Amino acid sequence: MSETTAHLQAPAQAHSAQQHPIRLYLVVWGLLFVLSAFSYMVDYLGVQGLARWSLIIIFMMLKAGLIVAVFMHMAWERLALVYAILLPPAAVLIFTALMISEANYTILTRLAFFSTAP
Amino acid sequence: MAQSLDNSDFRPTGLRGVAADFSSDQRAFKTASWGKAMMWIFLLSDTFVFGCFLLAYMTARMSTPVPWPNPSEVFALHIGGQDVPLILIAIMTFVLISSSGTMAMAVNFGYRRERGRTAALMLATALLGATFVGMQAFEWTKLISEGVRPWENPWGAPQFGSTFFMITGFHGTHVTIGVIFLLIVARKVWRGDYDVARRGFFTSRKGQYESVEIMGLYWHFVDLVWVFIFAFFYLW
Numbered sequence: 001m002s003e004t005t006a007h008l009q010a011p012a013q014a015h016s017a018q019q020h021p022i023r024l025y026l027v028v029w030g031l032l033f034v035l036s037a038f039s040y041m042v043d044y045l046g047v048q049g050l051a052r053w054s055l056i057i058i059f060m061m062l063k064a065g066l067i068v069a070v071f072m073h074m075a076w077e078r079l080a081l082v083y084a085i086l087l088p089p090a091a092v093l094i095f096t097a098l099m100i101s102e103a104n105y106t107i108l109t110r111l112a113f114f115s116t117a118p
Numbered sequence: 119m120a121q122s123l124d125n126s127d128f129r130p131t132g133l134r135g136v137a138a139d140f141s142s143d144q145r146a147f148k149t150a151s152w153g154k155a156m157m158w159i160f161l162l163s164d165t166f167v168f169g170c171f172l173l174a175y176m177t178a179r180m181s182t183p184v185p186w187p188n189p190s191e192v193f194a195l196h197i198g199g200q201d202v203p204l205i206l207i208a209i210m211t212f213v214l215i216s217s218s219g220t221m222a223m224a225v226n227f228g229y230r231r232e233r234g235r236t237a238a239l240m241l242a243t244a245l246l247g248a249t250f251v252g253m254q255a256f257e258w259t260k261l262i263s264e265g266v267r268p269w270e271n272p273w274g275a276p277q278f279g280s281t282f283f284m285i286t287g288f289h290g291t292h293v294t295i296g297v298i299f300l301l302i303v304a305r306k307v308w309r310g311d312y313d314v315a316r317r318g319f320f321t322s323r324k325g326q327y328e329s330v331e332i333m334g335l336y337w338h339f340v341d342l343v344w345v346f347i348f349a350f351f352y353l354w
Contacts, residue, residue: 018331019229029219036215040208043190043353053354060349064342071222071338073331079132080139081147085158092169099173103180110183 018073028070035063157332161339164292168343171285172350178277187273189352193257207352210253211344214293217246218341221334228330233307236330240304243337247297254290258283285347292340303333 039059042052069075074082129148130138140146147155179186194201224239261282265272268280306312306325315324 018225020226022223022226025219025222025226029215029222032215032218033212036208036211039349039353040204040211043204056349056353060345063345067218067338067342067345071218071341072335078129078135078139078147078149080136081150081155081158083136084147085162088162089165089169092166092173095169095173096176099177100180103177106177106181107183110181115183 018076020076024070028066032063032066035059035066039063151328153328153332154335157335161335164339164343168285168288168346171281171288172346175281175285175351178281179275182275182277184275186275187271187278189354192261192273193352204352206253206257207348210250210257211348213246213250213253214341214344217243217250218338220246221337225331225334228307228312228327231313231327233310233313236327237304237308240300240307240330240333244297244300244304247293247300247337247340251290251293251297254286254293258286282351285351289340289343289347292343296337296340299333299336303329 036059039056042055042059047055068086074085129135139148142148145152150158190203191201193207194203195205196202197205220239221243224236224243227235227239266279266282268283270276271279306316306318307327307330309316311318312325312327312329315326317323318325
């Protein structure tokens with residue numbers, strides 16, 4: 001009985017209306033600016049090697065996470081939708097591993113058979 | 119109405135919730151309307167499209183014995199007597215992030231039914247998006263005049279041109295389509311279509327302010343793709 005009244009009192013559009021304070025969006029906006037500035041500084045300061053690649057990836061993942069979680073409201077969705085959307089791209093990582101192996105083989109054969117070096 | 123079924127207070131959470139939602143009757147995504155779920159699934163398919171582009175770029179770059187052109191120098195601009203590396207790309211990144219910020223605020227004001235602010239913020243988003251496309255056109259013009267073609271360029275591996283035009287071109291197309299969509303939805307908001315449930319010109323369905331959020335999902339995705347392009351193509 002109490003459940004029925006709770007259902008009836010549920011506001012219209014409650015299922016989808018994402019209401020969050022404006023401040024949250026401004027904070028995330030600012031964070032995205034700072035993170036973008038950081039990743040630009042990686043190039044500007046000429047960081048090289050492993051440090052460059054890991055910094056680029058870290059800033060990229062942080063930015064992507066903020067956009068998906070807050071701007072796209074993924075943080076407030078049911079876990080069923082989160083898994084349905086975020087897990088399939090993991091297949092791309094396996095594809096990446098396959099293509100790294102393939103690319104290494106291609107460069108190896110190119111250097112072995114087409115190289116003009118003496 | 120679907121609303122009465124969507125009181126999440128009575129739903130299990132965590133993995134048990136995932137199992138319950140997927141094995142439940144009629145619909146799996148309890149809190150997302152069909153429009154929002156369909157946009158997410160479209161975006162997932164688009165993720166695979168751009169994922170394949172970036173993978174093809176990785177494979178080409180890893181497997182060529184010819185040195186890859188240095189993007190830091192290729193995309194430098196000559197400002198005030200010195201070359202500033204990647205500056206145009208950095209500005210484009212900030213423009214696109216700002217457009218994402220205004221879009222997020224537009225969604226928020228949309229749910230508060232503040233028509234004027236929502237439409238104005240969406241127009242600002244469209245304007246920033248158009249600025250982005252304009253700067254991209256400038257970048258393409260500059261590179262083409264310097265001799266970059268899909269089959270050759272003056273600095274190194276010929277695959278540089280083809281991957282550059284393919285990836286940024288496809289992304290720019292997405293931004294352009296997004297700007298057109300933004301203008302259409304902004305006009306509907308401005309006219310009050312979502313307040314009086316006026317039927318749309320294309321689907322003849324009654325719209326609601328959730329359309330602004332679904333539009334926002336697409337726009338944030340465009341920004342999201344740029345985050346990956348910026349990292350892998352321009353900074354790597």
